[in-house]
Amino acid sequence: MPATQGDGKPFLTEEELNKDPEAVFHILEKVGEGSYGQVVKAMHLRTSTVCAIKMIPIENDLNESIKEISMMMGCDSNYVVNFFGSYLKDEQxxxxxxxxxxxxxxxxxxxxxRTLSEDQIATICVMVLRGLVYLHERRKIHRDIKAGNILLNVRGEAKLADFGVAGQLTDAMSKRNTVIGTPFWMAPEVIQEVGYGTGADIWSLGITCIEMAEGRPPYYNIHPMRAIFMIPTKPPPTLENAARFSGRFQQFIARCLTKNPAERPTAEMLL
Structure with a gap:
């Protein structure tokens, strides 16, 4: 079943999904590169729609990539990056x-x-929370919420991206036990491997608020392994220059960074 473009219409036809992707897309430019491979900007030849293509070498962990695809395929939300289809091409x-x-x-x-203003952060947080409500209602955990994984389109709409580490909660395994994600943004329960649920994303959002306000997450200047030790044992982080920010913003961060996941508010409660 081809993915839709957001208006319910199929974007890639079954025929196009079975073609060489270079006959379907014109590559415009490289927009990103990392250990996972690269991301290019491309134009869909039939519709002239501009899209992004993540190209992952198959020698990388294919299971992670397949997980990313299955996670994205199940999503149809204005607050989550749309998935259109996938191809195998030249060992990628x-x-x-x-x-x-x-x-x-x-x-x-x-x-x-520059860092973001409180109003800008609030606007982004509302859209991220709507994306998290959508995912969490479907028993999905993102597991890597941070400023680098919140994408903005030209209309200024924020969307959750990079599901490379996203996890699906099933009834048989309602709590994850694997440490995956970016250490500075990790919830204490993730680091302690005591099992975690959707609340781990809420903690990461609180850290992301500090990152957007100050330009970096707490503990950024210490070794990640030391941060992994400090996050579960120290009190929840706060804004370094709290006087610059409203009490309401500080309270929002404090609620996200509730140490006990059972007492941490849900995405819906924070909206």
């Missing part, structure tokens, strides 16, 4: 998805060399 897996032209929140902060 191509994942075709919605193009978010403004880049990530992290990219924007790096380019402008």
């Amino acid at each position: 897996l191509w994942i075709v998805m919605e193009y978010c032209g403004a880049g990530s929140v992290s990219d924007i902060m790096n380019l402008t060399r």
Whole structure:
């Protein structure tokens, strides 16, 4: 079943999904590169729609890539990056998805060399929380919420991206026990491997709020292994320069960073 474009219409036809992707897309430019492979901006030849294609070498962990595809395929939300289809091409897996032209929140902060205002953070948080409500209702955990994984389109709409580590909660395994994600943003229960649920994403959102306000997450200047020790044992982090921010914003962060996951609010409660 081909994925839809957001308006319910199939974007890639079955015939196109069975073709060589280079006959379906024109590659425009490389927009990102990392240990996973690269991301290119491409144009869909039939519709002239611009999209993003993540190209992952097959020698990388194919299971992770297949997990990412299955996670994205099950999503149809304005607050989650749309998945259109996938191809195997020249020892690479191509994942075709919605193009978010403004880049990530992290990219924007790096380019402008500025942190975000409280109003900007609030706007992004509302959209992220709506994305999390959508995922959590479907028993999915993102597991890697951070500014680098919140993408913005040219209309300024924020969407959750990079499901490389996202997990599916099943009835048989309602709590995950694997340590996956970026250490500085990890919830204490994830680090302690005591099993965790959707609340882990809420903690990561709280850390992301600090990152957006201050340009970096707490403990960024210490070794990640030391941070892994400190996060579960120290009190929850707070804004370094709290006087610059409203009490309401500080309270929102404090609620997200509730140490006990059972007492941490849900995404719906925070909206």
